[in-house]
Amino acid sequence: MSGLTFDLIKSDGGARRGRLTTAHGVINTPAFMPVGTAATVKAMMPESVAATGAEIILGNTYHLMLRPGAERIERLGGLHQFMNWPGPILTDSGGFQVMSLTELRKLSEDGVTFRSHVDGSYHDLTPERSIDIQRMLDADITMAFDECTPYPVEEKDAAESMRLSMRWAGRSKEAFRERDGYGLFGINQGSTFEDLRAESAAALTAIGFDGYAIGGLAVGEGQGEMFRVLDFTTPLLPAKRPRYLMGVGKPEDLVGGVARGVDMFDCVLPTRSGRTSQAFTRRGTLNLRNARHTDDPRPLDEDCACPACRDYSRAYLSHLVRTDEILGLMLLTWHNLHYYQQLMATMRQAIEAGTFNDFSAAFAAEQAAGDIDPL
Amino acid sequence: MSGLTFDLIKSDGGARRGRLTTAHGVINTPAFMPVGTAATVKAMMPESVAATGAEIILGNTYHLMLRPGAERIERLGGLHQFMNWPGPILTDSGGFQVMSLTELRKLSEDGVTFRSHVDGSYHDLTPERSIDIQRMLDADITMAFDECTPYPVEEKDAAESMRLSMRWAGRSKEAFRERDGYGLFGINQGSTFEDLRAESAAALTAIGFDGYAIGGLAVGEGQGEMFRVLDFTTPLLPAKRPRYLMGVGKPEDLVGGVARGVDMFDCVLPTRSGRTSQAFTRRGTLNLRNARHTDDPRPLDEDCACPACRDYSRAYLSHLVRTDEILGLMLLTWHNLHYYQQLMATMRQAIEAGTFNDFSAAFAAEQAAGDIDPL
Numbered sequence: 001m002s003g004l005t006f007d008l009i010k011s012d013g014g015a016r017r018g019r020l021t022t023a024h025g026v027i028n029t030p031a032f033m034p035v036g037t038a039a040t041v042k043a044m045m046p047e048s049v050a051a052t053g054a055e056i057i058l059g060n061t062y063h064l065m066l067r068p069g070a071e072r073i074e075r076l077g078g079l080h081q082f083m084n085w086p087g088p089i090l091t092d093s094g095g096f097q098v099m100s101l102t103e104l105r106k107l108s109e110d111g112v113t114f115r116s117h118v119d120g121s122y123h124d125l126t127p128e129r130s131i132d133i134q135r136m137l138d139a140d141i142t143m144a145f146d147e148c149t150p151y152p153v154e155e156k157d158a159a160e161s162m163r164l165s166m167r168w169a170g171r172s173k174e175a176f177r178e179r180d181g182y183g184l185f186g187i188n189q190g191s192t193f194e195d196l197r198a199e200s201a202a203a204l205t206a207i208g209f210d211g212y213a214i215g216g217l218a219v220g221e222g223q224g225e226m227f228r229v230l231d232f233t234t235p236l237l238p239a240k241r242p243r244y245l246m247g248v249g250k251p252e253d254l255v256g257g258v259a260r261g262v263d264m265f266d267c268v269l270p271t272r273s274g275r276t277s278q279a280f281t282r283r284g285t286l287n288l289r290n291a292r293h294t295d296d297p298r299p300l301d302e303d304c305a306c307p308a309c310r311d312y313s314r315a316y317l318s319h320l321v322r323t324d325e326i327l328g329l330m331l332l333t334w335h336n337l338h339y340y341q342q343l344m345a346t347m348r349q350a351i352e353a354g355t356f357n358d359f360s361a362a363f364a365a366e367q368a369a370g371d372i373d374p375l
Numbered sequence: 376m377s378g379l380t381f382d383l384i385k386s387d388g389g390a391r392r393g394r395l396t397t398a399h400g401v402i403n404t405p406a407f408m409p410v411g412t413a414a415t416v417k418a419m420m421p422e423s424v425a426a427t428g429a430e431i432i433l434g435n436t437y438h439l440m441l442r443p444g445a446e447r448i449e450r451l452g453g454l455h456q457f458m459n460w461p462g463p464i465l466t467d468s469g470g471f472q473v474m475s476l477t478e479l480r481k482l483s484e485d486g487v488t489f490r491s492h493v494d495g496s497y498h499d500l501t502p503e504r505s506i507d508i509q510r511m512l513d514a515d516i517t518m519a520f521d522e523c524t525p526y527p528v529e530e531k532d533a534a535e536s537m538r539l540s541m542r543w544a545g546r547s548k549e550a551f552r553e554r555d556g557y558g559l560f561g562i563n564q565g566s567t568f569e570d571l572r573a574e575s576a577a578a579l580t581a582i583g584f585d586g587y588a589i590g591g592l593a594v595g596e597g598q599g600e601m602f603r604v605l606d607f608t609t610p611l612l613p614a615k616r617p618r619y620l621m622g623v624g625k626p627e628d629l630v631g632g633v634a635r636g637v638d639m640f641d642c643v644l645p646t647r648s649g650r651t652s653q654a655f656t657r658r659g660t661l662n663l664r665n666a667r668h669t670d671d672p673r674p675l676d677e678d679c680a681c682p683a684c685r686d687y688s689r690a691y692l693s694h695l696v697r698t699d700e701i702l703g704l705m706l707l708t709w710h711n712l713h714y715y716q717q718l719m720a721t722m723r724q725a726i727e728a729g730t731f732n733d734f735s736a737a738f739a740a741e742q743a744a745g746d747i748d749p750l
Contacts, residue, residue: 043701068694076672076690084686297451311459315451319443326418
């Protein structure tokens with residue numbers, strides 16, 4: 001089986017440099033995927049998202065099934081055409097959002113019944129329905145439907161949740177229609193328990209997927225615990241397939257994840273932070289609402305080539321966020337996405353050059369010497 | 376005197392085709408000026424504003440003096456550098472906003488004292504202070520400080536208000552520093568009274584300005600009354616100087632204004648409408664919240680070359696506005712500004728070709744045959 005081709009080009013310690021080929025294009029890994037929840041990466045034109053260096057974006061099944069509806073997007077030519085993003089798209093399964101955004105949900109062996117956070121209407125989401133929605137959306141990468149295990153959790157409950165997700169992973173595989181350039185990823189669960197992660201990895205590998213995600217992290221366990229889980233989990237996953245750490249993370253999480261063999265990431269942090277006046281830079285995180293920026297003629301980052309840094313002062317960005325101007329969100333989002341993509345590009349180059357450890361040390365030192373605002 | 380060069384290239388009936396040269400570039404007239412109230416044309420990158428064809432934008436003295444402050448903008452290199460708009464900028468005098476946005480204002484012969492709508496702080500605005508602020512902003516075109524006459528108004532009160540504005544026009548001229556490429560416009564007042572408009576025109580002409588604005592219209596008098604006032608007012612203004620109809624208007628107002636000899640316009644309508652789900656097209660105004668658009672694969676306007684029409688369906692734009700996505704505001708604002716600039720370009724071509732009457736008739740017919748949503 002495989003609808004997706006993954007070429008592993010180079011390894012450097014645990015870090016991997018790869019190339020994932022999909023129906024809508026190639027993704028150089030390690031890769032960061034901007035989140036386009038409701039068929040838009042918020043406050044960005046899609047050509048601007050591409051200009052930051054992003055090669056793949058993520059869409060949210062839960063949001064799209066409610067508005068504008070998967071059937072409607074299919075009628076309108078699929079998500080690529082609908083939102084004018086010709087490149088690869090990964091969609092999540094909806095499982096995480098159902099658990100985090102809805103009330104009155106009911107979980108059974110079959111799936112989840114829930115009420116929409118938009119209009120209170122009732123919906124069912126099962127492995128079969130989730131996979132079908134993702135097909136209608138025309139996702140290059142479809143995610144298996146899983147239950148998001150809460151955190152913290154007793155091992156017994158984590159085991160039960162993981163085993164349900166593994167049964168759903170099997171049903172997701174059954175429901176998925178194989179096509180060239182399209183693939184299905186399974187999701188490893190088991191919370192912070194090594195034996196459960198191992199059991200989950202074995203179950204997924206037995207089913208066979210185009211890629212393997214690590215779910216249930218970045219849910220409050222902290223970076224140290226997340227890295228500890230990654231340390232024993234990534235080696236459990238098939239080396240020849242891409243590994244995707246879901247919902248992660250801060251810049252330092254990405255560096256630590258790559259060091260531990262992760263190939264793909266997604267997170268709302270760069271876009272959401274852009275809408276809350278925060279800018280990520282090589283020297284730490286700036287809060288543009290801080291009074292010290294109001295007269296500062298310098299750019300956010302002198303070495304950054306994004307439009308926000310190329311054309312504007314911190315004083316101007318400070319003015320925009322203080323006056324709640326939309327351009328402030330637009331520029332900070334662009335900068336943050338650019339920063340994230342630059343960070344990934346730098347890591348890819350370091351792996352190719354066999355200097356990932358040096359990069360990682362320099363990154364930590366630069367952040368520590370930083371120009372950081374209290375947030 | 377003249378810091379600004381205005382070349383009248385062609386006339387066609389009352390319509391005029393001209394070229395206004397400023398320190399920061401040339402403006403082809405008739406021209407529409409997008410409004411960049413707080414040092415940003417809302418929801419637009421400045422290069423996108425330029426891409427629509429805009430050659431000059433407007434900044435608001437009242438907003439900028441409060442946030443971020445004129446002195447701060449001057450320290451940061453002026454408004455062009457601050458907001459990354461290298462082209463010409465016209466600033467208003469602040470008079471209109473003081474009357475429309477503030478409470479507890481006190482009017483005297485000297486000027487206006489008012490409380491900021493932002494933080495309640497007290498400020499003075501006089502002709503001298505307004506002109507000095509506009510100099511600090513580095514406006515290519517400075518507007519004389521005037522009192523905005525309310526509407527409707529008794530002739531006696533309109534006369535008193537107009538005469539105060541004429542005395543302030545003289546003080547504005549005294550306060551203005553002549554520089555090459557920079558100019559000062561006087562503002563004709565007198566409400567809907569022909570004799571007052573004539574008295575005002577004579578007073579302004581005696582002082583001598585680089586251009587002449589028509590103020591106190593588009594304040595509720597209706598299009599018919601506005602056109603009636605224009606019919607007798609524009610002939611009163613010096614033919615060799617540009618004429619600017621302030622705060623106007625809808626597309627049909629622009630066509631009627633150009634027919635009556637107006638060279639410049641500004642209005643928040645295209646940008647504000649873009650933020651309230653409305654799109655101007657050759658065939659009328661669409662409201663993207665209307666249910667009929669949710670499944671419509673067509674663009675807003677098949678013949679429009681803007682990104683919103685080039686890359687997206689009405690269904691997608693409908694989805695964006697229904698989910699309150701920022702990209703919806705961005706795309707509709709872009710489309711509306713593009714439409715306005717295309718309309719101006721078409722009028723300039725028609726005047727050059729001597730076919731303005733034909734254009735005007737065709738425009739009215741196309742709008743009347745329109746695809747219009749109840750708003």
